[in-house]
Amino acid sequence: MELCEVFARCGLDVALISAANAVFSLVLRRAAKKLKPNARTVLGYLFGTVVYAVYASAAAGDAAYAFENFAAVAQKGLTAGTLSLLICAAFDRFTGGGSGAESDVAATELLLESVPEENRRACAEEILRLAGTLSGEELDGAVKTAIAEHGGECDGVTEFLAARTALRLVAAKCTQ
Numbered sequence: 001m002e003l004c005e006v007f008a009r010c011g012l013d014v015a016l017i018s019a020a021n022a023v024f025s026l027v028l029r030r031a032a033k034k035l036k037p038n039a040r041t042v043l044g045y046l047f048g049t050v051v052y053a054v055y056a057s058a059a060a061g062d063a064a065y066a067f068e069n070f071a072a073v074a075q076k077g078l079t080a081g082t083l084s085l086l087i088c089a090a091f092d093r094f095t096g097g098g099s100g101a102e103s104d105v106a107a108t109e110l111l112l113e114s115v116p117e118e119n120r121r122a123c124a125e126e127i128l129r130l131a132g133t134l135s136g137e138e139l140d141g142a143v144k145t146a147i148a149e150h151g152g153e154c155d156g157v158t159e160f161l162a163a164r165t166a167l168r169l170v171a172a173k174c175t176q
Contacts, residue, residue, distance in 0.1 A: 014080045017055060021048040021084035026091065044085055049077030112162065115152030123150035131166035139163045 025044045032040070053066035053073050066073045112120050123146055130142045143163045147154040 013055060013059075014052070014076055014083065017048060017051050017080040018083035018087060021051060021080055022087035022091070025084055025088050029088075041085065044088075045078060045081035048081030048084055049074060052077035052080050112147065112152060112158070114154065114158060115147060115150050119150040119152070123147060123152065126150075127162055127166045128170065131163065131170045135167065139167065 021044060024047055025040065028035070028043060029040055035043075056069070056073050056076070057063055057065045062068075112123055115123050126146045127143055130139060130146065134142055140159055140163050143166070144154045144159045147158070147162070
C-alpha cells in the first residue's frame with residue numbers, strides 16, 4: 001500500500017491540505033486586508049479545491065484524474081476548504097485575533113451609508129475609538145464631526161445609531 005493510499009484511507013490527505021489551506025487563509029487575511037471577508041472565504045474554498053485536485057492527480061499518477069472524477073475531487077476539496085475555515089475560526093477564537101475587531105468595524109460601517117465607501121472603514125474605526133472614551137451627547141457630537149470629516153452627511157438618526165452601536169460594541173468587548 002502506498003503512502004497516498006494510507007493518507008486517503010485515514011482522511012489525512014484532507015486534514016493536511018486543510019492545515020496548509022488554513023495557513024494560506026491566515027496569511028491572505030493579513031496580506032490582503034482590503035479583500036472583503038466573503039472574497040477571502042471563496043478564495044479559501046477555491047484554494048482547498050485546487051490543491052486537493054493537484055494532490056489527487058499526483059497521487060493517481062494521471063493528470064486527467066481530477067477532471068475524470070470531478071465530483072469526488074470537488075467534494076473532498078470543498079471539505080478541505082470547510083475544515084480550513086473552521087481551523088481559522090478556532091485560531092481566531094483562541095488567540096483573540098481577527099474576528100472580534102473586524103466584526104465591530106463591519107457592524108459600524110453598515111450604519112455609515114452617507115460616508116463614501118473608501119472612507120467608511122476609517123470613519124467606523126474612529127467612531128469605535130471615540131466610543132471607548134466618550135459617552136452621551138459628547139459622543140453624539142464627536143460622531144457627527146467624524147462623519148463630516150470623512151465626507152459624509154449626518155442626520156440625527158444616523159448620528160444616534162452609530163454612537164449607540166459603537167457604545168454597545170465597546171461595552172460588549174470590555175465584558176468578554
